[in-house]
Amino acid sequence: MTRNHRLAALAAGVTTLALALAGCGGGSGSAPADGSPEKVELTVTTFGTMGFDKLYAQYEAAHPGVTIKATNIDTGDNALVDWKTKQAAGSGLPDVQAVEEGWLGQVMKVSTSFTDLREQGADAIKDRWVPWKLAQGTDPTGRIIGYGTDIGPEGLCYNRDLFKAAGLPTDRKDVATLFGGDQSTWADYFTVGQQYKEKTGKAFYDQSGFVWNAMVNQQPQGYYTPDDKLNIEGNATLQGLWTQLGTAAAQGLSANQTQWDWGKGKAFVDGSFATFVCPGWMLGVVKGQVASGGGDAKTGWDFADVFPGGAANWGGSFLTVPKTSKHPKEAAALADWMTQPAQQAAAFGAAGVFPSGVAAQSDPGVTGSSELSTFFNDAPLGTILARRAEGVVAQHKGPQDSVIQSQVFGPAIKSIDKGVPADQAWNDAIGLLKQVVPATS
Template sequence: MKLSRGTTAVAAVAGAAAFALVAAGCSASPGGENEDIELSITTFGTFGYDDLYKEYEKANPGIKIKATNIDTGGNARTDAFTKIAAGSGLSDIVAIEEGWLGSVMEVSDQFVDLNDFGAADIADRWVDWKLDQGTDADGRVIGYGTDIGPTGVCYNGTLLEAAGMPSDREGVATLLGGDDATWAKFYEVGNQYKAATGKAWYDQSGFVWNAIVNQMPEGYYTEDGELNIEDNAEMKAAFLELADAAAGGLSANQSQWDWGGGKAFVDGTFATFVCPGWMLGVVKEQVEKGGGDATSGWDFADVFPGGAGNWGGAFLSVATSSKHQEEAAALAAWLTAPEQQLKQFEAAGAFPSTTEAQEELATGGTPNEFFNDAPVGTILASRAEGVKAQFKGPKDSLIQENVFGPAIKSLDSGNSNGEQAWQEALTLLEELVK
């Protein structure tokens, strides 16, 4: 089934009963009079929802959306759990990031069971593993899936060409090993680039490490919920390999989510960047913030070291504290419908978690002008092949940010070698997690 990007806002919602109430756009006040309903929603990063909010309000007179967007997923996690601990303050709809979904599952009773609002009727929208991720141990669906995070390589073709390397997408994919791409090959090519230019290969090692861990069958936790770091030989070997790359100057030691106000994306500081679909919007935003535009040289290749991997993706959940649960559930269902996921992709690069939208992009994705007309939808559909959900434990994001984050920063700044940084991570793990 092909999905038209011109499909109206009314075309896809969760359940006729829920939508009928929302379409009316009003609720009974204590005095019996109708009044507008305000639905609050909190997202983070670059969701691409601004135009969708306007579209929904236009199609549903009487519904007003109060949107809050927090800069990063980590800060959004802090915001959500602070409000959960306080027992108040959650928005009607809360965007939940995959990395802290495990923590949310420990307090899943703070969010409504969307089965009560028609989730079963639309369950076949999503790839199976995305729906499973949003379901708690009691079978309650607490989150409608937004995007998933298949990952490719963003690169600056102008910089690669100046270094005497291929700059076309197929050439870059071949350069990095094609279907047999490995992290060792990625670092090898990075060393060649460093030798030719004297400049770094990638922005900072934290994102590279995150991508590596996400590719493992089991990450910071085993599938049965046990910590999986201290005696994990595969993980340590990958960490030491990354440490060697950083010691060789392949990392530009940039600050995550800053990059010098975006200037590092336009001044040649680094040439490659790990790009799950949602990060494409971040790259564009940073390039423009740094004074660049579509002529700055950034492109997107259908290749990734180590093969398929999923980094990120989110869910929309409805808080039990919401006074308008039915209306909020209908909005969450509409925002995550295939038609809207296609629009979200066009706005922010977030790759859909619904099968119909994925099929649309795989066969008819529009070239992305900013990324040198790369068929980013087709590329991400290719990168999504073989992606499997990795179990995320309750402190997964804490480990990524506060255990490995400081240790990897020590690598990039040259303050620690691989063994020292690994031990630093284990010490922080003992202090913060165990």
């Protein structure tokens, strides 16, 4: 991703504060005798498209002596494996570790292995975030272990050219109306999908996994109850949604794509599917996939202010400081700076990651135009995502939430996309659940 053209202007407004942080954060050792800044290397591990790449050099420039060594892992699932391996070994963790919302159940089990950021001034900046984001990053004993980066309100990506070919409206406001506006349901979505399929003979969405993920995230309770009891077997609501999804797949509405691959992006440019569920952070993924597949803004992707089933949040991350860090003050100062409004706005411009910070959500860097919004037919991405965030309630994520999503329902999703009846696939998933996640987990 390239840096938003406003990044330099946004950075200017925080330089003074950033320098102040360098002074008050202090070093973990003594300054060199010659008066030059203490040299500190901070390691950072992130994943996916978080929009941070261009910010590291800016921080280094404002903090003489600080060098950032950044590692970005391709997907959240792979980053989880990396974190769990190093966490179990008790070594190899970075100074700043990005944590995904879906990991929170596992992270909170070992929350005492993370620095309590209240010791580094977190209480003074608690109003920075929407309340539910702050609550997610706070452990049961009140320790703040994560500074929120983004949240994942979901809207609908659609391809204007493919909609036009099917005789469907193409203007994003008309598209929102087509799907039922604020009262949109999954039944509405699949009905339009059937119309599209009848007109074109092609699939409507890329694969069923992301749709299922959205369906689950919309519920007051997902795979777990708030007291960490499994909430799947016998759950009539989830099973009913699963039946809807399986029926749609049987009707050919799923393109049965491979998650996170899409033929190296070609499926985004060759008409393999016409819609795609898009939390804010996925907008940067779509742009990147289109580019990988040989397309550009003319490929026709747009973003509508509508989402089947109502408000939904998928993902969102936190910056944490493992206790193994040798530079906790400096690491916390970096995490603080990276989640300040200007930096959150810059990350949004680069990757579409919608800020969890209250002030950042109305920053011109979020509400205005950007390279990313230009790609999506000049859609007001920040404004749409702010609307889609209305009504979002943070869902409790249990200890094996991400494992259930990928290892239990992952295979079942693939099976319905290949034609296995929904009820059989559900029963298979329940059987796998009992093997992978014991009832006491």
